Amino acid sequence: MSRQDGGTPAAPEPHDGAAAAGAAPGTRRGRPRSEGVERAVFDAVVLLLGEGLPLAELSIERIARTAGVGKATIYRRWAGKEELFVDLLRSLEAPDPVLSGASVRDDLVVLLESLRERGVAKRTSGLLHNVFAQMQLYPKLWNVYHLTVIEPRRRLGLDTVRRGMERGEIRADLDVEFVNDLLTGPLLLRTVLRPGASLEPGLAERVVDTVLEGLRPRG
Structure with missing residues (x-):
């Protein structure tokens, strides 16, 4: 089990794509989206990719740390990396x-x-x-x-x-x-x-x- 800053035990991170198993691609889950949180997460992904980090190494934990949010905050909005990346691409396209x-x-x-x-x-x-x-x-x-x-x-x-x-x-x-x-x-x-x-x-x-x-x- 990992620990957050300050020594408080953190909940185990679900396997990417495993949360909400069986859900249809693109389905929304959890609480309504916060535009500020969503933008911070997208900006974090763009920053990490811009630094040359391959998709395979782009974990939810690293995205959360870069965005300044908790992993649970991301998982309330996206089932895993696949859904997050697709939403990011949607935001970049017309x-x-x-x-x-x-x-x-x-x-x-x-x-x-x-x-x-x-x-x-x-x-x-x-x-x-x-x-x-x-x-x-x-x-x-x-x-x-x-x-x-x-x-x-x-x-x-x-x-x-x-x-x-x-x-x-x-x-x-x-x-x-x-x-x-x-x-x-x-x-x-x-x-x-x-x-x-x-x-x-x-x-x-x-x-x-x-x-x-x-x-x-x-x-």
Whole structure:
């Protein structure tokens, strides 16, 4: 058993990710969030990562010590490191785009522009680049991020494509997933496989208009 400063016995630290076992990824637990505490914890993680500490060595105990809070304070807000890291990444990214629903073409442009901006941010932010590079080495952490961040955004795209098919703006004989891949593929290619490729303003409109030209219903 460890002791806090002053010799008072501290409660055993739960194993990372073990607290609230069985809870769905991204679920909230404990008391309502304090913005001040949350900011202090996020700042501590950013500081430690900025100093070159690998994710594998970033323990809840070290985060709490750097943030000036108790471990119990962190565990009341996050089940473990995975949930904490995903929330940190959410705070560093722009919020999910809001779609008007008035125009399928315009909604697709909004979605792809959001994807383009995230790609630019990952190129220009050393912290984001570092975290994403390390995250992919930890399947559990990457899976939580995929389920709680990437998948909801992908569903937005799929729903928009379906709406385009229902309105007769996109051929209805095509697979929805395939059409969504055609739209997002150029942005992901330039972000992931060709990191030096241009992500210039106006790219989202150009991709959407070019792809939709080939997807219009025949006749």
